[in-house]
Amino acid sequence: MLLRMKLFLLSGFLLSAEWASASVIIDGTRVVYPQKAREVTVQLHNTGETPSLVQSWVDEGDKDATPDSSSAPFIITPPISRIEAGSGQALRLTFTGRDLPSDRESLFWLNVLEVPPAPESAEDKNLMQLAFRSRLKIFYRPVGLAGRANLSSHSLECGFESENRVMSCTNPTPYHISVVKLELVHESGETDPVEKGLMFLPFATHDFEIGFKKDVRQGTKAVFTSINDFGGAVEASIDISQR
Missing domain, CATH: 2.60.40.10 (Immunoglobulins)
Structure with missing residues (x-):
């Protein structure tokens, strides 16, 4: 199930990119998943001053795919997590198995959707909240590929x-x-x-x-x-x- 705020909040982000920024950052710029790995860990960090709710999933190249519609052969644990301010969260990425080409890498995408908490103060009830989604490439790498x-x-x-x-x-x-x-x-x-x-x-x-x-x-x-x-x-x- 995708967090309900996603579509509206992503649109809001596009209109407000000049003054808004994400609090949850991902270690690295890509994920390499060796064929023989049991799992690969991706580390998230909340650099903001408030907790953030994060939902993560993998797609096969369709940026509009949701956790419910994607058929990518990966499981992420935990799929939804709350990350406290100044804290981190490790995502465990596990390949579930599928016949993929053995002579080349296969490409998938890691999605990390961050939703900030609702404002507690009544004065902030008209404040627009924004969600941020990051997408990183996942390279599934078979064993024995030639070259470096x-x-x-x-x-x-x-x-x-x-x-x-x-x-x-x-x-x-x-x-x-x-x-x-x-x-x-x-x-x-x-x-x-x-x-x-x-x-x-x-x-x-x-x-x-x-x-x-x-x-x-x-x-x-x-x-x-x-x-x-x-x-x-x-x-x-x-x-x-x-x-």
């Missing part, structure tokens, strides 16, 4: 088609690569931004339209800044082949 996940961006392969001014980049690895910045670095040292915020799926190709008028010549490099398992930034400089 934290260096997977170094294996990206890029080619430039001059006629259509399209750069195609392929991820030949079994890992998801979360890129926060992509830019082209020319031989002169000049840089041109291409993209912010994208994710390469395992064994997938992504096309980028190059809008600026500079030539993408031999020697130009695609520089990817990606995020590793620990939330750190990894930079990879990839030679671009001409097509």
